[in-house]
Amino acid sequence: MTRILVLGGTAFLGREVARQAVTAGYDVTCLARGSAPPPEGVMFVAGDRDEDDGLHAVAGHRWDAVVDVTLHPVHVHRAVRDLETDHWVFVSTANVYEPGAGLDESAPLLEPFTGERMSAMEEYGPAKVACEEAYRQSGRTATIARAGLIGGPGDVSGRSGYWPWRFAHPVHPGHPMHPMHHHEYGEAGQRAEGALPEVVVPDDPDYPTALIDVRDLAGWLVRAATEKLDGAYNVTGPTVPLGQALAAAAEAAGSRARPRPIPPARLAELGVSGWMGPASLPLWIDDPALRGFGTLDTRRAVGSGLVTRPLVETFRDVLPFEEARQDPRRCGLDDADEARVLREA
Structure with a gap:
C-alpha cells in the first residue's frame, strides 16, 4: 500500500490532502503539533518542526511520498536530512516569480531567502524559493506546486468567502448609515419601490483573478504524490x-444586490485597500506589477490531471463556512465600513 506522510495535515490544504489520500485507499500519516484533530482514518503523530528533532517520530520509516506546505527553509532542511522517501511534494506559491504576467514555469524567480526562518511577509516569496531549491537538490524527485490563491470551505482568510457572504448580506438601504436611507425611505421607514441594496466593488471589472478550490488542489497533489x-x-x-x-x-x-463600482483612486482615499487586511477588497489589488498573479500558465498541470470546478460552486460551498465562522475575517469591509464607503463615494 502507498504510504504518504503529510507534514501538517490538520488544517485547510494539508487536511484536505490527507482526507482525499485516505479516501483513495492510501496509508496516510500526519505529523503536526496537534492544534486540530486529523481527518478520520489518518494516523496522527505529534511533532514540532520548530524543534531540531521534531521529525524523529517519523524518521525511522520509509515513505512513498512526503507532502509539505511549510514557509520556512529550516523545516525543509530538516526534512531532507531526517526523512526517507522516494518523492517530495512541496506546495510553493506563485509569489516565487519576479513580477510579470502570463508566467509559465520557466519564468525568472526571485532571489532565494538566505535565512532559515521567514519573519515578515516580504520574505514569503524568497523563502518559498529557498524551500524549492532545497527539495530539488535533495537527490530525489520532487513535485513543486506553485499555487495561486486557494479558497473554498475552511478558508479562514475569508478571501474566497467574503464576496458571496457580502452579496448574501449587503448593507440594506434601511441601514442608518446607508446613503439611500434618507432618500428612499419615508418617515415611517417604508422601503421605496425598486430600492435594492448595493455592494462596494472596485471599478476594475477586467482585473484578472484566479482561484483554485482547496479540494481540487488537494486532489491534484495526491495524484502528484502517487x-x-x-x-x-x-x-x-x-x-x-x-x-x-x-x-x-x-x-x-442568490442575491439581487447591485454592485456599486468605485474607482480605485477613490477607494484608496477612503482607506480601502486590496487583497487582504482590514478594510480591504479580496481577489483584487491596485498594483499593476501584481496583475500577472491571476494569469499563470497552468497548461502543464492541466496536462498532468488538474481539474478545477466552476467558480460559482466554490463560492456556493464556502458560504456556509462563512456563515458559521467564529473568528474574525481577515479581509473585506465590515458593515460600518461598507456603509461609510457607500455614503462617501
Whole structure:
C-alpha cells in the first residue's frame, strides 16, 4: 500500500490532502503539533518542526511520498536530512516569480531567502524559493506546486468567502448609515419601490483573478504524490475577470444586490485597500506589477490531471463556512465600513 506522510495535515490544504489520500485507499500519516484533530482514518503523530528533532517520530520509516506546505527553509532542511522517501511534494506559491504576467514555469524567480526562518511577509516569496531549491537538490524527485490563491470551505482568510457572504448580506438601504436611507425611505421607514441594496466593488471589472478550490488542489497533489510528478507546476484556477467573479459570487448567494463600482483612486482615499487586511477588497489589488498573479500558465498541470470546478460552486460551498465562522475575517469591509464607503463615494 502507498504510504504518504503529510507534514501538517490538520488544517485547510494539508487536511484536505490527507482526507482525499485516505479516501483513495492510501496509508496516510500526519505529523503536526496537534492544534486540530486529523481527518478520520489518518494516523496522527505529534511533532514540532520548530524543534531540531521534531521529525524523529517519523524518521525511522520509509515513505512513498512526503507532502509539505511549510514557509520556512529550516523545516525543509530538516526534512531532507531526517526523512526517507522516494518523492517530495512541496506546495510553493506563485509569489516565487519576479513580477510579470502570463508566467509559465520557466519564468525568472526571485532571489532565494538566505535565512532559515521567514519573519515578515516580504520574505514569503524568497523563502518559498529557498524551500524549492532545497527539495530539488535533495537527490530525489520532487513535485513543486506553485499555487495561486486557494479558497473554498475552511478558508479562514475569508478571501474566497467574503464576496458571496457580502452579496448574501449587503448593507440594506434601511441601514442608518446607508446613503439611500434618507432618500428612499419615508418617515415611517417604508422601503421605496425598486430600492435594492448595493455592494462596494472596485471599478476594475477586467482585473484578472484566479482561484483554485482547496479540494481540487488537494486532489491534484495526491495524484502528484502517487505518480511522482517531477518538476515545477503552476497550479491554480483559470483566469476570470473580476466582474465575472463577482457575478458568480452574487449567483452563489442568490442575491439581487447591485454592485456599486468605485474607482480605485477613490477607494484608496477612503482607506480601502486590496487583497487582504482590514478594510480591504479580496481577489483584487491596485498594483499593476501584481496583475500577472491571476494569469499563470497552468497548461502543464492541466496536462498532468488538474481539474478545477466552476467558480460559482466554490463560492456556493464556502458560504456556509462563512456563515458559521467564529473568528474574525481577515479581509473585506465590515458593515460600518461598507456603509461609510457607500455614503462617501
